[in-house]
Amino acid sequence: MKIQKELAKISKDLEKMSRRIQKLTSSIPKGKGKTPKASMFKPVAASRGKKSGTQTVLDMIKKSKAGIAAGALIKKTGFEDKKIRNIIFKAQKEGKIERVGRGVYKISK
Numbered sequence: 001m002k003i004q005k006e007l008a009k010i011s012k013d014l015e016k017m018s019r020r021i022q023k024l025t026s027s028i029p030k031g032k033g034k035t036p037k038a039s040m041f042k043p044v045a046a047s048r049g050k051k052s053g054t055q056t057v058l059d060m061i062k063k064s065k066a067g068i069a070a071g072a073l074i075k076k077t078g079f080e081d082k083k084i085r086n087i088i089f090k091a092q093k094e095g096k097i098e099r100v101g102r103g104v105y106k107i108s109k
Helices: 002-026 053-063 070-077 081-093
Strands: 097-101 104-107
Touching: 053 070, 053 081, 053 104, 070 081, 081 097
Parallel strands: none
Antiparallel strands: 097 104
């Protein structure tokens, strides 16, 4: 008996929720929720005139003959410390730059 009452209550609650969902979905304009076709996407063009962060840092290191400190790179570029450290690590790993002193880097020969 008690189970039947609980089931009836749950059934009524489900009907209420179903009506609310129908009301909400009917207010959504048709055609807006469709999945876009692959042909609708345009290829992204490379940004012209802008240098990447890595290229900016490498250019600054190239300009300094004796090398440049990481702190100076942070001040000149405005990049965050973490970004500069990541760029330096990657460039050093690739052999593009070398460490001259503590926190000072120059272009590899």
